[in-house]
Amino acid sequence: MTEDLGNQAEVLAQQLSDTINEVLDGEHELTLQHMQSRYVLEPRRRSEDEKMPSLELRLPKDSDRIGRHQFRYEMTLDHQDEYLKVDLSSCAIRAESDGNALLRLDYVQATMAGKRAPVSRWQIQAHHNAFANWLTRAQASSRRAGNRSGRVDKIHLTVGGERFRPCMEDVLHLLVTDFGVAKKSGHMRAIENGRARWREVQLRSAVRDNPAVAAEALTQCGYDVTPVSPKTPRVEQHTHY
Amino acid sequence: MSPAVIKRTHTQEDLRKKRALLLERIGLSDTSDLEKIAHTRMLSEEEEAIAYELESIAFLLGERQPRIG
Numbered sequence: 001m002t003e004d005l006g007n008q009a010e011v012l013a014q015q016l017s018d019t020i021n022e023v024l025d026g027e028h029e030l031t032l033q034h035m036q037s038r039y040v041l042e043p044r045r046r047s048e049d050e051k052m053p054s055l056e057l058r059l060p061k062d063s064d065r066i067g068r069h070q071f072r073y074e075m076t077l078d079h080q081d082e083y084l085k086v087d088l089s090s091c092a093i094r095a096e097s098d099g100n101a102l103l104r105l106d107y108v109q110a111t112m113a114g115k116r117a118p119v120s121r122w123q124i125q126a127h128h129n130a131f132a133n134w135l136t137r138a139q140a141s142s143r144r145a146g147n148r149s150g151r152v153d154k155i156h157l158t159v160g161g162e163r164f165r166p167c168m169e170d171v172l173h174l175l176v177t178d179f180g181v182a183k184k185s186g187h188m189r190a191i192e193n194g195r196a197r198w199r200e201v202q203l204r205s206a207v208r209d210n211p212a213v214a215a216e217a218l219t220q221c222g223y224d225v226t227p228v229s230p231k232t233p234r235v236e237q238h239t240h241y
Numbered sequence: 242m243s244p245a246v247i248k249r250t251h252t253q254e255d256l257r258k259k260r261a262l263l264l265e266r267i268g269l270s271d272t273s274d275l276e277k278i279a280h281t282r283m284l285s286e287e288e289e290a291i292a293y294e295l296e297s298i299a300f301l302l303g304e305r306q307p308r309i310g
Contacts, residue, residue, distance in 0.1 A: 010248070017245040028245070035251040035301040042297075044247055051290035072293075074300045087300070099286065 008084035009039040009075055015197065016041070016168055020055065022190035023172045024069075025182035028055050039084075041073040054094065057175065060182045067102075068094045069175065071168070079234070083205075085109070091171055093179070100125055103174075104153075107165055110240040118158035118241040120165035126152045161240055163206045167198040209234040251301060260298050263291045272299070 013032045020028050029044035031053070045053040054068035071091040078085040087109050092101040104123040131152050138146025147154040159165055169191045176183040176191075207214040210233045215225040260272070267288055269275055272295050275288065284292060 010246070013246045013248075021245060030246045031249060032246055033249045033251060033297070033301060035253070035256060036303075038301050038303060040297045040301060051286060052293050072297065074297070 005037055005039075005077055005084055006034065009034065009041070012073075012075070012084065013041050015194065019169060019190050019194040020172065021184075023176065023183055023187040024055060025058065025060075025184055026056065037077055039073075039075040041075070042071060043069075057093075057179070057181045059180055062182075065096045066181065067096050067179075069171070070094060070101075071171075080231075091168070093171075093175070101153075105159075105166060105171060107162075110162055117156050119162050120159050121156035122159055123153050123156060128152065158241060163202050163209070167195060169194040169198060253302060256298050256302055260295060263294055263298075267291055 009032060013030055017028070017030045031042055031044045033040045043053040043055050052070050054070035056065050057067040057069055058064070059066050072089070073086055074088040075084050075086050077083070086107065089107045091105040093103040094101050102125045106123070107120040110119050132150030135146040136148060136150040139148050173191050175181045176187055208231070211230060212233060215227070218225050264270060264272070264275070275292055275295065278284065278288065279292065
């Protein structure tokens, strides 16, 4: 099983590497570290001086680095010891000018996330007086709400939970469209192919979580679905914040 | 696997050794010391980078995930 898990981890690493290299200008290497049944995937550290491993981002026709795309996937076996699952994925777009994370997209599996924070969330580095005013007043009225600093980046913007969260391809899409980073020709096809692959994997997981709903939907589509040895559903996957 | 993905296999021993070296670099002996610092002040750039690596090591070792910074 560990060998199979290793294959799954290597396939995922290779697919992500291919997509990144088909989208972002330049050549980018990833490192897949593992010990027994645990895997960590992140960009390759280019030198010992590099503080955090990340992909370099440049604007077209500009040799200076504008920012960095830092990410890490932590993976192991799922609850049935059959499939590779991501325990945590962490992604940050950092500005070269001051190293700050302008955007973060984090996912922590539900059992580790706690009840307050959504399992999948964007955090945005920004400032707006109206936000600050609201957040500080919210905290004054309830310790569990808002934040004393009034900082927008402390807000966890929930996005889709465990199964319907954004993928790496969504971040790459954002980088090449809104952030205008240098890209390769054919990048959009690579993004769309990778996104379709991701959503198919997530759909399979969602079906395994709640096969009765999947069977009902298939029946509505004209399929004849007969349960042979149904597994216990994991409907709670769809209720987490 | 093409050279775009470099695979590294670790043992418990080399991960623990690496963790000790990282902590030594910032004059600490235990991960919890860094967690305590993170609760009292902003981590320096180097401390933050080391905290980031320590999280990976803790995960690979199957220890509870420290959430630093």
